[in-house]
Amino acid sequence: MEKYKIMSQSEGNFVPMLEGVRRKNLVYGDKTLLCKFELDCGADLPLHSHPYEQTGYLLAGKMVFSIDGNEHKMEAGDSWCIKADVEHGVKVIEDVTLVELFSPVREDFL
Secondary structure: OOOOOOOOOOOOOOEEEEOOEEEEEEEEOOOOEEEEEEEOOOOEEEEEOOOOEEEEEEEEEEEEEEEOOEEEEEEOOOEEEEOOOOOEEEEEEEEEEEEEEEEOOOHHHO
């Protein structure tokens, strides 16, 4: 079992998830997965939930996050933590770049 993992920015590629939404896995361990996302202005992530806690930081852009029925206008520098199984979705109002950490590791993203 490895004690640590380091990944260079040149490793991996962005993969399309939905129209206007791309994901790149940055690094993962036994309990967490760190991803970078790029979302184009006008893209929508429909309401959904999953069994992973999701913690994120908005690097650039603006979006409206709907979390558990509440809307939150987010801009660069804002962050969030959404517990497992809580319904959430996003409307992108300006091109967005963000990083998110999932726990446990999302096997479907590997």
